[in-house]
Amino acid sequence: MTAEDAYLRSVERMLRGIGPEHRIAVLDDLRAHFADAEEAGRPVDDTIASLGTPNEIAERAHEEFGADRAAAEGRAERAWRMLQGAAAVSALVIGVVVAFIMPTHTIATSEGGASVLQHLTILQNDGVWVALLILVPAVVAAVPLVVARAARLAVAAIGGTLLTLLTVIAAFTTVGMFFLPVVLLSWTALIAWARLRGPGFGRGWRIAGGVLAATPVLLSGGLLGGPFGFEFGPPRRYADYSEGGGPDFGVEAAGWALVAVIIALAVLIAIGFRWAGWALAALALVVLVTGLVAGSMLALLFVWLGGWWLTIGLAHAVTAVKRP
Incomplete structure (x- = not known):
């Protein structure tokens, strides 16, 4: 990883609090500075020193786009x-439906010699405390x-x-x-x-x-x-x-x-x-x-x-x- 890449990544991490469109604009502006410096033959370290530390750039961006941060937080x-x-x-x-309304248990009972199926809710089958656990x-x-x-x-x-x-x-x-x-x-x-x-x-x-x-x-x-x-x-x-x-x-x-x-x-x-x-x-x-x-x-x-x-x-x- 080059010094330029490391610098841009550090800036990008510190800019996560502002809106994505403004973050992209700041990074594009920095890349343009590096490109101009390369064409002029200036060393990367000198360009970084002239731009300021990632923290300084982030502070300036937050001051300029602070409203975006508040809007993002609210959203x-x-x-x-x-x-x-x-x-x-x-x-x-x-x-409520599963515990008190929906039949979840089936039992067979005998009425008049005939087998009848009864469908019970959790409340009916297991009691109120089990129903409340649901x-x-x-x-x-x-x-x-x-x-x-x-x-x-x-x-x-x-x-x-x-x-x-x-x-x-x-x-x-x-x-x-x-x-x-x-x-x-x-x-x-x-x-x-x-x-x-x-x-x-x-x-x-x-x-x-x-x-x-x-x-x-x-x-x-x-x-x-x-x-x-x-x-x-x-x-x-x-x-x-x-x-x-x-x-x-x-x-x-x-x-x-x-x-x-x-x-x-x-x-x-x-x-x-x-x-x-x-x-x-x-x-x-x-x-x-x-x-x-x-x-x-x-x-x-x-x-x-x-x-x-x-x-x-x-x-x-x-x-x-x-x-x-």
Whole structure:
């Protein structure tokens, strides 16, 4: 590494607190100075001495672009609170539904000599204390929102780790898998906060978001043979559990429309339209709620898909730069 490269890298590290467009402008200006000095035959060390130390350059940049720093901090704060708040609310709603509403246990009883299946919630089968334990992820997700700013990074990272561990451990009972959207939102909140306070999100991140949004529907068509590939009706309602079937209309035809909408929104997200993120998040809420009010094995799939699209859509909506 040359002395020029080492100098520019040191300056770039110290400029991470200002907006990316101004950081690029400062670095381009420095490169121009080095190029002019080389043409004039001046030594690199003399050029560095005339420019000043990386710390001095960073101080001048921060003085000139200090408003950008404050704006970046405010934007990062709003994005983090939106995503972390979504994680906490999702954890609360999912916890209430899973613990108190959704049938998760099946027992056989005898009535009049006939065997009857009863479908019980966690509250009915295990009692109130076990049901309340299902709400622990909501508390963990909410704590970072109320701690002091200085402790936020550590608390949010610990909370994300705990949520991940709780989801993995509880996955053996299937209940934990319902909280996967909470884990995704929590870690995404941290990533958004860190990136917006630093280099921000560029074109590569937008394209990655669009690809990730489209991936589930592309896989369903490519690997399973159609929009969702297999025929199924909407997840059965809780009341339909003992009836052996759900509503008699399917989603295969409507699946094509959903595929088209998701792919269109994915493309718009990759281009950088902020409203496409809000639209995907709204659609994700519909899918998520459909899963939570369902009563079949497909309920978990709907919750996962909803959580996946909610994370991508909301993250894009709160981090994308407004297009002129």
